[in-house]
Amino acid sequence: MNCHQCQKNCYSIKQKHSWWTRLTKKYRKEPLLAIDGNIALVGTPNVGKSVLFNRLTGNYVTVSNYPGTTVEVSRGIAKIKDYQIRVIDTPGMYSLVPISEEEQVSRDLLLEESLDMVIHVVDAKNLGRMLPLTFQLMEAGLTVILAINMIDEAEQLGLKVEPDALKIELGIPVVVMSAALNRGVRELKQTILQLLSFQPEPDSANVEMVR
Amino acid sequence: MNALSKVQIGQVQTVAQLQTQDITIRRKLMALGITPGSSLVLEQRFPSYVVKVGYTRAALDREIAASIFVR
Amino acid sequence: MTNPIIYPEPIEQAIASLENWLQSIGEQNILRHYSLSPRSLALLLLQKDPTIWQTLKQDDKQQQEVEVLLTVAENQLQYPVDLAIAESREKHARNLAGITIQTTQPAANSTQEILHRLSVNPITGFPILMVILYFGVYKFVGEFGAGELVDRIEGFFEGQINPIVNQIVAQILPWQPLQDLIGNDYGIITLGIRYATAIVLPVVATYFLMFSLLEDSGYLPRMSLMLDRLFKSIGLSGRAVIPMVLGLGCDTMATMVTRTLETKRERLIATFLLSLAVPCAAQWGVILGLLAQKPAALMVWGGLIVAIFLFVGYLSAKFFPGTSGAFYLEIPPLRLPKLGNILTKTWIRMKWYFWEILPLFIWASVLIWLGKLTGLFDLIIRGIEPFAVAIGMPPDTAPIFLYGFFRRDYGAAGLFDIQQQGGLTGNQLVVAAVVLTLFLPCIAQLQIMIKEQGLKTTAIMVAFIVPFAFLIGYCVNLFLNVLGVTL
Ligand SMILES: Nc1nc2c(ncn2[C@@H]2O[C@H](COP(=O)(O)OP(=O)(O)O)[C@@H](O)[C@H]2O)c(=O)[nH]1
Ligand SMILES: [Mg+2]
Numbered sequence: 001m002n003c004h005q006c007q008k009n010c011y012s013i014k015q016k017h018s019w020w021t022r023l024t025k026k027y028r029k030e031p032l033l034a035i036d037g038n039i040a041l042v043g044t045p046n047v048g049k050s051v052l053f054n055r056l057t058g059n060y061v062t063v064s065n066y067p068g069t070t071v072e073v074s075r076g077i078a079k080i081k082d083y084q085i086r087v088i089d090t091p092g093m094y095s096l097v098p099i100s101e102e103e104q105v106s107r108d109l110l111l112e113e114s115l116d117m118v119i120h121v122v123d124a125k126n127l128g129r130m131l132p133l134t135f136q137l138m139e140a141g142l143t144v145i146l147a148i149n150m151i152d153e154a155e156q157l158g159l160k161v162e163p164d165a166l167k168i169e170l171g172i173p174v175v176v177m178s179a180a181l182n183r184g185v186r187e188l189k190q191t192i193l194q195l196l197s198f199q200p201e202p203d204s205a206n207v208e209m210v211r
Numbered sequence: 212m213n214a215l216s217k218v219q220i221g222q223v224q225t226v227a228q229l230q231t232q233d234i235t236i237r238r239k240l241m242a243l244g245i246t247p248g249s250s251l252v253l254e255q256r257f258p259s260y261v262v263k264v265g266y267t268r269a270a271l272d273r274e275i276a277a278s279i280f281v282r
Numbered sequence: 283m284t285n286p287i288i289y290p291e292p293i294e295q296a297i298a299s300l301e302n303w304l305q306s307i308g309e310q311n312i313l314r315h316y317s318l319s320p321r322s323l324a325l326l327l328l329q330k331d332p333t334i335w336q337t338l339k340q341d342d343k344q345q346q347e348v349e350v351l352l353t354v355a356e357n358q359l360q361y362p363v364d365l366a367i368a369e370s371r372e373k374h375a376r377n378l379a380g381i382t383i384q385t386t387q388p389a390a391n392s393t394q395e396i397l398h399r400l401s402v403n404p405i406t407g408f409p410i411l412m413v414i415l416y417f418g419v420y421k422f423v424g425e426f427g428a429g430e431l432v433d434r435i436e437g438f439f440e441g442q443i444n445p446i447v448n449q450i451v452a453q454i455l456p457w458q459p460l461q462d463l464i465g466n467d468y469g470i471i472t473l474g475i476r477y478a479t480a481i482v483l484p485v486v487a488t489y490f491l492m493f494s495l496l497e498d499s500g501y502l503p504r505m506s507l508m509l510d511r512l513f514k515s516i517g518l519s520g521r522a523v524i525p526m527v528l529g530l531g532c533d534t535m536a537t538m539v540t541r542t543l544e545t546k547r548e549r550l551i552a553t554f555l556l557s558l559a560v561p562c563a564a565q566w567g568v569i570l571g572l573l574a575q576k577p578a579a580l581m582v583w584g585g586l587i588v589a590i591f592l593f594v595g596y597l598s599a600k601f602f603p604g605t606s607g608a609f610y611l612e613i614p615p616l617r618l619p620k621l622g623n624i625l626t627k628t629w630i631r632m633k634w635y636f637w638e639i640l641p642l643f644i645w646a647s648v649l650i651w652l653g654k655l656t657g658l659f660d661l662i663i664r665g666i667e668p669f670a671v672a673i674g675m676p677p678d679t680a681p682i683f684l685y686g687f688f689r690r691d692y693g694a695a696g697l698f699d700i701q702q703q704g705g706l707t708g709n710q711l712v713v714a715a716v717v718l719t720l721f722l723p724c725i726a727q728l729q730i731m732i733k734e735q736g737l738k739t740t741a742i743m744v745a746f747i748v749p750f751a752f753l754i755g756y757c758v759n760l761f762l763n764v765l766g767v768t769l
Contacts, residue, residue: 060630064502065500068521068524068542097331098333100544110317111333112317113317124383128372128375128376129375131371131374131375131379132372135286136371139286140322158386162382165381180620243612255402255403259510269612270611271609272514272520274608
């Protein structure tokens with residue numbers, strides 16, 4: 001049911017964007033680059049990718065509490081500081097080898113689109129089941145951020161998440177967050193900029209943010 | 212080794228084997244975290260099988276459930 | 283990026299030789315355009331990924347070379363390669379999850395858990411399903427949306443807007459036909475816009491609101507689990523429950539969502555049933571509103587549509603070869619719906635629906651106007667009249683079947699109009715409701731059907747549906763008459 005919306009969305013975003021860049025290129029002193037990065041949100045169905053997409057871009061794609069809500073790709077622009085980053089929301093996928101048609105859609109995106117980065121969104125409660133996809137994304141040579149979402153629900157169940165050892169073991173950035181409660185979204189944005197090398201390492205990054 | 216249709220409801224079981232010729236069924240089960248060595252709890256059999264693997268809950272029909280064997 | 287996983291030796295060897303091979307053939311490599319690392323490609327080949335293998339098949343020589351490398355690895359492992367790969371990953375994942383997640387206290391049996399148990403236990407689950415249907419569908423959408431809201435907005439139109447429009451039109455437009463285009467019986471405002479905003483919108487809005495609540499609470503997957511067995515007998519699986527329930531809101535949206543179904547056969551049957559026997563909210567809402575005072579008539583209509591849904595489903599399951607898709611579904615936790623999301627979602631769907639129907643309704647008004655002007659309308663109506671009479675309807679109901687051709691909700695709105703003028707007996711109302719429910723899918727739905735299933739399949743479905751609808755109407759009328767029932 002997102003399809004209609006999404007096609008409309010995508011279309012209007014593209015339109016808006018070219019219009020926007022033209023405007024900004026003309027009238028802005030500091031020119032904004034057209035698109036500073038292209039990132040995709042991937043992960044198992046129903047882990048909060050679409051909620052995160054809505055948070056990052058301000059566009060609305062349908063969010064529902066069951067797997068299979070999103071059946072098509074939607075695109076939006078996230079403005080993080082002065083950067084414009086294209087964010088792509090995908091249908092769920094369990095592994096790089098697809099089973100159903102929606103999974104195929106996500107996999108094709110990974111195969112064919114040139115992405116600067118993927119954010120692998122996982123459910124903190126089911127981390128063990130979802131990490132295999134993180135490995136596969138890393139093996140594929142993609143730049144990966146692991147976003148451990150739904151931390152609020154994990155805490156309610158009495159689970160404690162300590163991501164430091166995981167960061168070291170995997171060698172990729174790990175962000176603990178709750179997209180629905182807007183927890184950790186700022187850290188995620190910062191990590192995105194760092195990884196796209198728009199920002200120096202964490203310590204000085206804070207100074208940047210304050211300025 | 213026991214078929215899922217025989218085991219007691221509500222007890223922790225360890226998955227021993229997935230017996231199916233159908234590679235996609237195996238992939239589906241693996242996607243849900245049901246793999247040899249993982250533990251699961253059978254919660255009900257009717258109208259559909261419901262199993263809990265860690266904090267994941269999944270509904271399975273009889274045919275898929277029949278491919279799961281536990282210790 | 284470093285390799286997160288080291289696989290068992292034979293697999294690593296196979297990866298290495300595949301990587302070497304990919305490198306050695308360089309530019310000629312037909313997998314070259316995939317933006318994946320060689321290691322990842324090697325692993326996908328080892329797992330027999332269908333897409334990648336399909337691409338590889340374009341080059342016999344390369345395919346053979348890969349097959350040789352694979353056979354070597356398989357022989358060394360004596361174990362399915364894809365299982366070995368998955369197991370290495372899972373073992374590592376479990377270890378990493380172990381050092382990341384600490385359990386601090388055992389999870390208590392929360393309210394959520396209890397509610398879940400109640401909703402899927404067959405003894406309590408089916409009654410809960412009935413209660414949800416009764417209050418959500420019958421009370422809220424039927425009585426409140428299609429009853430209260432429609433009456434008020436419709437009353438407002440009839441009482442305030444239409445007279446004013448007619449008056450203004452009569453004063454500023456000198457030519458009678460031009461007045462009829464905007465106002466009077468079939469005008470753009472007095473008919474088209476009135477139908478869209480006063481009759482259809484309130485019903486659709488209340489349904490989408492209720493549906494969003496069901497979606498966000500996580501009840502729908504539980505409903506799938508409860509109904510899987512029933513759906514298996516009509517060639518579908520529990521997965522098809524969600525598109526079907528969505529179809530009770532808007533069949534066009536639902537036809538798109540059949541994509542989540544696994545097999546072609548399942549999608550075909552679901553699409554067919556959606557276009558035949560699943561009325562959209564505007565349709566059944568209006569009908570529910572009309573039949574609400576006649577419980578017996580309501581039961582006949584409802585029972586008949588459900589029976590046709592099940593029976594035709596059962597027959598198509600027999601008719602189309604193949605088996606139902608396997609049913610497996612993750613059941614998310616029950617969550618408290620977030621008001622913001624519910625409202626946004628309902629609003630977006632409503633907006634989409636409204637802009638989808640408004641132009642069509644306006645066009646319908648224009649077409650009817652043109653038809654009246656040229657006399658074509660009367661010609662068509664006269665063509666339909668015998669059919670209407672044959673199923674026991676008064677001749678002046680013929681236009682609503684013509685409306686039905688434009689859109690299902692338009693036909694229902696037309697029925698509402700005629701009934702407001704006091705015209706129909708209980709029997710006639712039931713027959714009209716049955717025929718209009720089964721009748722043609724709307725234009726938007728036809729477009730999606732053609733897109734998803736192709737022109738030929740769609741044409742066959744339509745060729746079945748139209749006569750079938752009238753035939754059933756005829757039978758119902760005959761039956762009621764023979765039995766001497768007056769509803
Ligand atoms: N408690 C909680 N719920 C969340 C969080 N993120 C998403 N959800 C809920 O999880 C469900 C699935 O979210 P959605 O974004 O549609 O998942 P997607 O399938 O990955 O796109 C929705 O009901 C959300 O409200 C979170 O961080 N905490
Ligand atoms: Mg989504």
